[in-house]
Amino acid sequence: MTNIIEVSQLTKKFKLQKPSSGLKSFFKPEYKNVTAVDRISFDIKKGERVAFIGPNGAGKSTTIKMLSSILYPTSGTALVNGLVPWDNRKKLAYDIGTVFGQRSQLWYNLPVQDSFALMGKIYDLDEIPFKRRLSKLVKLFEIRDLLEHPTRSLSLGQRMRCEIVASLLHKPQILFLDEPTIGLDVTAKEIIRNLIKKQALEEDTTLLLTSHDTDDMEKVCERVIIINKGKLIFNDSISALRDSYLNKKYIEVTTENGEKIKTVVNTKEKPAKQAIDELVKKYHVTDMTIENPPMEEIIKEIYNRG
Amino acid sequence: MAARFLKLCKLFLFIQKSNIKTAFLNKADALINVIMMTINNLSFAFMWWVIFENKGSVNGWQFGEMALLFAVMNNAFATFALFARGIQLLPEYIDNGNLDNFLTTPKNSLFLISTSESTFANWGDYITGFLMYFLSGYVNWKSFWMMMLCSFLAFILLYSFRLIMSCLAFIISDSQRLGDNIFMALLTFASQPASIFTGWYKVLFLTIIPAGMISFYPVNLIKAFNWEDFLALTIGISIFWLSSLLFYHWGLKHYSSGNRFGVR
Ligand SMILES: Nc1ncnc2c1ncn2[C@@H]1O[C@H](COP(=O)(O)OP(=O)(O)OP(=O)(O)O)[C@@H](O)[C@H]1O
Ligand SMILES: [Mg+2]
Numbered sequence: 001m002t003n004i005i006e007v008s009q010l011t012k013k014f015k016l017q018k019p020s021s022g023l024k025s026f027f028k029p030e031y032k033n034v035t036a037v038d039r040i041s042f043d044i045k046k047g048e049r050v051a052f053i054g055p056n057g058a059g060k061s062t063t064i065k066m067l068s069s070i071l072y073p074t075s076g077t078a079l080v081n082g083l084v085p086w087d088n089r090k091k092l093a094y095d096i097g098t099v100f101g102q103r104s105q106l107w108y109n110l111p112v113q114d115s116f117a118l119m120g121k122i123y124d125l126d127e128i129p130f131k132r133r134l135s136k137l138v139k140l141f142e143i144r145d146l147l148e149h150p151t152r153s154l155s156l157g158q159r160m161r162c163e164i165v166a167s168l169l170h171k172p173q174i175l176f177l178d179e180p181t182i183g184l185d186v187t188a189k190e191i192i193r194n195l196i197k198k199q200a201l202e203e204d205t206t207l208l209l210t211s212h213d214t215d216d217m218e219k220v221c222e223r224v225i226i227i228n229k230g231k232l233i234f235n236d237s238i239s240a241l242r243d244s245y246l247n248k249k250y251i252e253v254t255t256e257n258g259e260k261i262k263t264v265v266n267t268k269e270k271p272a273k274q275a276i277d278e279l280v281k282k283y284h285v286t287d288m289t290i291e292n293p294p295m296e297e298i299i300k301e302i303y304n305r306g
Numbered sequence: 307m308a309a310r311f312l313k314l315c316k317l318f319l320f321i322q323k324s325n326i327k328t329a330f331l332n333k334a335d336a337l338i339n340v341i342m343m344t345i346n347n348l349s350f351a352f353m354w355w356v357i358f359e360n361k362g363s364v365n366g367w368q369f370g371e372m373a374l375l376f377a378v379m380n381n382a383f384a385t386f387a388l389f390a391r392g393i394q395l396l397p398e399y400i401d402n403g404n405l406d407n408f409l410t411t412p413k414n415s416l417f418l419i420s421t422s423e424s425t426f427a428n429w430g431d432y433i434t435g436f437l438m439y440f441l442s443g444y445v446n447w448k449s450f451w452m453m454m455l456c457s458f459l460a461f462i463l464l465y466s467f468r469l470i471m472s473c474l475a476f477i478i479s480d481s482q483r484l485g486d487n488i489f490m491a492l493l494t495f496a497s498q499p500a501s502i503f504t505g506w507y508k509v510l511f512l513t514i515i516p517a518g519m520i521s522f523y524p525v526n527l528i529k530a531f532n533w534e535d536f537l538a539l540t541i542g543i544s545i546f547w548l549s550s551l552l553f554y555h556w557g558l559k560h561y562s563s564g565n566r567f568g569v570r
Contacts, residue, residue: 014562065406065563068410069409069410070406070409070410070561070563071561071562071563072558072559089409089410089415090411090412090413090414091412093410093411093412094412096410098406098410100406103403103404103406103407105407110324114324118320118321118324121316121317121320122317122411122412122413122418123411123412124313124412
């Protein structure tokens, strides 16, 4: 299998003007460099579904913007479907779809179907294949009832389904999703996740998805890349991520007067048996559960280490 | 190359069709707006007619010259407002990061930005433009085609100048108002009899605030074609056009895609 995305030493620095007043700052403004993305390298194979996670300000959006040809990097290179994104904007556009949860690519005042029609023209889709493609996506994403509504009247969840359809109209090989589930309720998140995954499996679409919800990552993706403060700190399968933290166990015991006591045990330092013995000796245990740490905890710990 | 251009033309027609469709959702409203715009323009022209009736001429310009100026100016502005007004929104797109949407498509981003806004009422400017030409007293086929060509060139100048103003947003944030004001200044200068600008004012008028390329050269050329003025005009406009494109592409390299929340 070949790499569809290759990123090498990619770096982006932003120049921020220091806020100071007076004429001096007008003529000789002072700048502060912010390194948003710091020499990251990774590859993604065709058809892979990769979660791209990290705390706020880690550089996820900035990376996605470079890969989707919006931003020029400060240094380093990238190849997306064999093209250097920022040098091949128009050509690359046919290969990629982008969805930014915090922005809309639909025309605010136009009915959703007019936005789609305009997209179809912009991507040179012929009438008949376009109609066929659209009706397939409309069915899959269940947006038939929304087509006549202007974008501004849609709820966040409805809009997100339309946004994803818009990004898929030209059948891109690669889909960049930057926080597609932001602000959605539990059910809407679940729906979006399932749709994204179903669609990707069906068309062998390569996914790069960012999210602050670990469920998005676990339910949609096979691999996870974690960055923190612009640096890549983890790049492996999701099961490998879990395994590397399996020596932590969460033990919860219930005592006879209904009190619940939680403890975390590192089985490397203390065998599980010893921990359980201690608990049993100390309390009159009526019930007990032993669990692996939730993904949230694992991620939190990685962030704190990085 | 030719095929790509044809596709762009098709997209252009599609966008214009949907603009007209949108405007005609309320036909009466659309027509009233066009008529009001025409009346507004004509009353401005009428004011100048009164002035010329009383004063005779201003440094050699009479109402006929003024009418030619209004013809070029209104036609150029109509073309701008109907087909390229979106460029006025570029600072907003830059500030709130919506420029992203235009950069990830397979079409020329400037084309999509320019056609993203259109004001139907400005069809009234075309009505005024042609009416003023026919009232100018310089009507013949040769002058007609020259008027059409100059209107197009003046449109290119307006567009380039506005693009340069809009690109300031790549450097300064919240520059929308500044750009709007300087653009208004250009339009105001261009609506005066070009003959009042002499000496250093004339130099200014043909360079930094290039209003003379809308008024001075076109009026001369429509009255009587001459190569000197024609070359000065086409070279001057080409310089503005090229600089505006260079500025835009320079800007894209420095675009930082801000995160101010918003929708297209
Ligand atoms: N347009 C910009 N100008 C200046 N600095 C920026 C700009 N965009 C991002 N940054 C800075 O770059 C860093 C990375 O930002 P980025 O938006 O990529 O983070 P992120 O991982 O997407 O975070 P979040 O999860 O909050 O969306 C941050 O420190 C941010 O302040
Ligand atoms: Mg982000």
